[in-house]
Amino acid sequence: MKRTWKCLGNATIQMAMDTIIKIDPATGMVMNLTDLKEYMEEAIMKPLDHKNLDLDVPYFADVVSTTENVAVYIWESLQKLLPTGVLYKVKVYETDNNIVVYKGE
Numbered sequence: 001m002k003r004t005w006k007c008l009g010n011a012t013i014q015m016a017m018d019t020i021i022k023i024d025p026a027t028g029m030v031m032n033l034t035d036l037k038e039y040m041e042e043a044i045m046k047p048l049d050h051k052n053l054d055l056d057v058p059y060f061a062d063v064v065s066t067t068e069n070v071a072v073y074i075w076e077s078l079q080k081l082l083p084t085g086v087l088y089k090v091k092v093y094e095t096d097n098n099i100v101v102y103k104g105e
Helices: 033-048 067-081
Strands: 002-007 011-021 087-093 099-102
Touching (some): 033 067
Antiparallel strands (some): 002 011
């Protein structure tokens, strides 16, 4: 998923991201994909897509809008919506060579 955000002195950056969800061994599925899409829309797209992170997202009023902190924000936002223990990691690709992986640690 590639999205555009503005941050760090109003510079426009594009970031792609992956969220890695654990497979439930009982069902063989992660979860209903319609539900997952709604969770991602609510946790990621509505608050971040085409926004100036520093001005439009309250979380970044007191947090520097680095790629690392964007990954933390996405993790924390998804954790609030997903069933406990489902989210494994969040990867944010700022460039092909600059990738942040966050596992909630």
